[in-house]
Amino acid sequence: MANPSNNSNPIWHPFALHPQEKLPQVIKAYGIWLELANGKKIMDCISSWWVNIHGHCHPEIIEAITNQAKSLDQIVFADFSHESADNLAQGLLEILPSNMAKLYFTDDGSTSVELALKLAYQYWQNIGLTAKTKFIGFSDGYHGDTVGAMSLGQSSIFTRKFNQLMFNIEIIDYPKIYFNDSKITPKNDTVLAQIKTLFEQKANEIAGIVIEPLIQGAGGMNMCSVSFLQDLAKLCKTYNVLLIYDEVLTGFGRTGDYFAATKSQTRPDLICLSKGITGGILPLAATVMSQAIFDTFDTVELTKRFFHGHSYTANPIACAAAVKSLELLKRNHGQFNNMENIHIDLYKRYLAPNIYIKNYRVCGCIAAFDLNTKLNLETDYGNNLSQLLKENLLAAGLLFRPLGNVVYIMTPYCITANELELIYNTLTTKINALFTSYAKLNK
Ligand SMILES: Cc1ncc(COP(=O)(O)O)c(C=O)c1O
Incomplete structure (x- = not known):
């Protein structure tokens, strides 16, 4: 039944029923603490939607942001670069798997996934394997709220209303494991067999398989094993299917290592990064790719160029936060x-x-x-x-x-x-x- 709201709150909050009253205001944040206008202190047990990694208002990040804002605020990234973007790219490539070679900036997790989908799709077009247009996702996957990202997560309750807008994907079970689970191998074997059969039948049509590696976030904090990722990576290599890691959640230390890719010692073709990239202080994202993918776009042929970009691509202030956050991450590895x-x-x-x-x-x-x-x-x-x-x-x-x-x-x-x-x-x-x-x- 409709629930007409007669309140005058002009703000529509994400994923929420329109609140009858204004939501509580947070006036201050420091470390793991949030402070409300009424003086109440709250411990942030969810890192403010999974973004914050070093604590709120980290003084070194705030200083980096302030210094950057005083010298360069924003620049059209199609025609120029800047020091913070260069340093960030360099710093990221140092800790990503060694096959990662080039990086494309976007603004948030959803757009980093959109970008990976478009790159994977056009990669096959560029090398003439034009039938490879389909993607595989996992049950309970969540990759964001833009249409491509929703398509990947189409088994979810969040996206079902938009089914007709989305492109079709094949969905594979996510091999969930629990603490001290004794059934890891049989679960993996069943899912890997499913994937192998799919690849045997349709690899010539499949552009890529997209997974939240080791931890699936919004679908229920489901976890899979390192060995599953390793076997999945082998199957992708054998059948010439691109392996795409959505590390929007798992990146920047969440898995106990810098990335799920480094923890599992696997080498995907594309990795999506966002959330913790700036320490959780400003929006920024990047999609990272192998040299082989990049090379097919590196040509004067107009038809092979990648036509994609966002107004705030590689915003200098966000990049400065990310450079400092990366420095803290390396320093506080323990x-x-x-x-x-x-x-x-x-x-x-x-x-x-x-x-x-x-x-x-x-x-x-x-x-x-x-x-x-x-x-x-x-x-x-x-x-x-x-x-x-x-x-x-x-x-x-x-x-x-x-x-x-x-x-x-x-x-x-x-x-x-x-x-x-x-x-x-x-x-x-x-x-x-x-x-x-x-x-x-x-x-
Ligand atoms: C794994 C994963 N991918 C993508 C996204 C979308 O990120 P954003 O909300 O920044 O668009 C999320 C958000 O929770 C996520 O957990």
Whole structure:
């Protein structure tokens, strides 16, 4: 039923029902903390939509931004370059897999994926294999809200309304694994066999396969194994299909290594980067590619040129933030490298004994679990139970955004072990309280 809103709030917030009142205003952010106008302090347990990696308002990034803004604010990147873009490209290529050679800037995760799709598509056109036009994606994949990115994620509840606008893809199961899972190999084998069959039948039509490597974000913080990626990479090589990593979430330390590609020691053909690229302070994205892909565009032939660009491509202030963020990431390597061990220890102490949670999984700096209820993400997105949990956690000073029944922890890397312990402790207390009162209500 329609829910006509008679409030005068002019702002329409993403993914939200139009709020009846203005949402709370955040007036300050520092480290892992957000401060509201009413003085309340909240711990940012989701890195402000997964972008913030070094903590809010990091003084060194703020200084880099300020200095850049004083000298060069914005420039048309089709005709000029600038020092921050050059330094960023150099710094990124130093830590990306060694086959990555060229980098194309865009503005956000969705456009970095659009770009990868267009590059992959035109690559095959440029070399004359014009039938290779189809893409493969994974169940529960999420790659953004532009039409190409939505097409890849078309198994999701978010995109179903737009089915007629989107191009068709083949969808493969994501081989989900959990902590201490003993079924990793059989799960991988089943999915790899599915992919092999598809490649055997249709590789001459398939341009690329796009995956959120090691961790699928919005589809439920699902995780797959390193060995799955390694075998997938081998299949792509054998059947001449481009392997595209959407590392918009997994990039910049989230997996415990710089990238899922470096952690798995795989060499995709294209990698999409955004979110943590600037430390989570300004919007920026880049799609990185192998020399072989770039070479097919590097010609005077007009028909092979890549006609694509955005007004704010490689904005100097965003690039300056990214250069400094990369420097911090390299300097503080130990922080994100060690976080998985801390999560596992806390899981064993606080969550493992909790009967109301199941399917704990962890990869690097991201830990997730499912609430043990019969509700499911498909039909109950934003269901009452997780909504109540979100509200109770917020009242206790913790910012969470469950994805259906999935609760995840994804803090900036500067969080201390004690602060992380406080999160696990509060989570288990609030989950116990919620399930106990919910059970009473439903008797
Ligand atoms: C894996 C992945 N790709 C792409 C996107 C889209 O990024 P953006 O919201 O910056 O467009 C997201 C956003 O959550 C994501 O998690």
